[in-house]
Amino acid sequence: MAYTVPTTPAEPAWTLSATCRCLTEDLGLAPEACQRPIADLTGAHQVIADFVKKRGEYPIGNETIKALLPRVVAYALHSGRFRAATWHHEAAGIVWLLAARWHEQGRADDAYPYFEHLLRTGQLLPTRTDAARVVDQRRPTFAHALYLDVPRMRRWALDHPGNIQEGVIGGRVRVRVAFENGTDGLLYVAITRRLLPGTLPLPLAWDIQVLAAFFPGLPLEDIDYIDHIAGHALANDEVGYCGLVQRDGEAGFPTADAQT
Amino acid sequence: MLQEGYLMTTKSKPIRIFAQDDHALEAVARLQRQSRAQVIHAALAEYLLNHREELSRLYAETQQALAAGDMDRLVRATETTRDAEVDAIMATIPS
Numbered sequence A: 001m002a003y004t005v006p007t008t009p010a011e012p013a014w015t016l017s018a019t020c021r022c023l024t025e026d027l028g029l030a031p032e033a034c035q036r037p038i039a040d041l042t043g044a045h046q047v048i049a050d051f052v053k054k055r056g057e058y059p060i061g062n063e064t065i066k067a068l069l070p071r072v073v074a075y076a077l078h079s080g081r082f083r084a085a086t087w088h089h090e091a092a093g094i095v096w097l098l099a100a101r102w103h104e105q106g107r108a109d110d111a112y113p114y115f116e117h118l119l120r121t122g123q124l125l126p127t128r129t130d131a132a133r134v135v136d137q138r139r140p141t142f143a144h145a146l147y148l149d150v151p152r153m154r155r156w157a158l159d160h161p162g163n164i165q166e167g168v169i170g171g172r173v174r175v176r177v178a179f180e181n182g183t184d185g186l187l188y189v190a191i192t193r194r195l196l197p198g199t200l201p202l203p204l205a206w207d208i209q210v211l212a213a214f215f216p217g218l219p220l221e222d223i224d225y226i227d228h229i230a231g232h233a234l235a236n237d238e239v240g241y242c243g244l245v246q247r248d249g250e251a252g253f254p255t256a257d258a259q260t
Numbered sequence B: 001m002l003q004e005g006y007l008m009t010t011k012s013k014p015i016r017i018f019a020q021d022d023h024a025l026e027a028v029a030r031l032q033r034q035s036r037a038q039v040i041h042a043a044l045a046e047y048l049l050n051h052r053e054e055l056s057r058l059y060a061e062t063q064q065a066l067a068a069g070d071m072d073r074l075v076r077a078t079e080t081t082r083d084a085e086v087d088a089i090m091a092t093i094p095s
Helices: A020-026 A031-035 A046-057 A111-120 A128-159 A204-214 B004-010 B019-032 B036-068 B071-077 B079-091
Strands: A002-004 A015-018 A074-079 A082-089 A094-102 A164-169 A173-180 A186-192 A224-226 A238-244
Touching: A015 A020, A015 A046, A015 A128, A020 A031, A020 A094, A020 A128, A046 A074, A046 A082, A046 A094, A074 A094, A082 A111, A094 A111, A128 A164, A128 A173, A128 A186, A128 A204, A128 B036, A128 B071, A128 B079, A173 A204, A186 A204, A204 A238, A204 B036, A204 B079, B036 B071, B036 B079, B071 B079
Parallel strands: A002 A164, A015 A094
Antiparallel strands: A074 A082, A082 A094, A164 A173, A173 A186, A186 A238, A224 A238
């Protein structure tokens, strides 16, 4: 039987962000604004306020921007006389505010020809710096969840031998954990190989950090790969690990000396 | 153990993979005249071999940061995973 416990804090199902080019060139914000979460900028421009409100409720709109198809399936966001282009980057779990401009049909500097021009000249889509900013904003959430959620999940598993507990650490990594209370006492951790939100594959380094949190005091060399979790089959996109843990579960965190 | 030799010699069941990797895996397995499980094990083993020190350091650093309850240190420890995540995101942006 599997149990699901709420985990907190967590990333939302999708993250809202804007390209720095859009914030500075289209909306006239200072470059420093790029470093702040988009939700903190709603007072800076009505387009941002509408983006946060509307795309926060649902990641796509009703009207695709035909000039950008088929390369980018972007949606028009209406904000007074402004039109903005938003893109649901599903693989990464991000909704981007790509561009915004005053809309007056027939004018050369109308929003839609401008969006097309940006795409054609390679200025529309997020840059590596934009992507890195989202990653950096997500990192503290995962770190806090490792500290807060994993010990709780681990404790629960140790107190309920034979039961599988499910959780999503920080909204990023889906895990199942179980403890088999045999003579050896094995703690199983099954990690789904997808980085949430989105569909990107989970880098192995993330497994390592999750394992470090689930196995305090246990050297990495003492953790095994395993193809089941407490005798139950793994899901198709899971990798299983296990390690010996005492029933009291609190072997203690290693000291710095013990690790070196 | 998380060691390449162990992986290669003692596990008999296949390690699960993404469904979308299935065709590529099948092609590689045929090309190398190996089973799909052997291909996966070999890939993991190679990765672990090439990144052993880095992964061990990350593991120890994470354990120590958690033990100390040092969030800043823990966030810094995730620096290793940062570039890989950015790379993965960029790979999915239309060119």
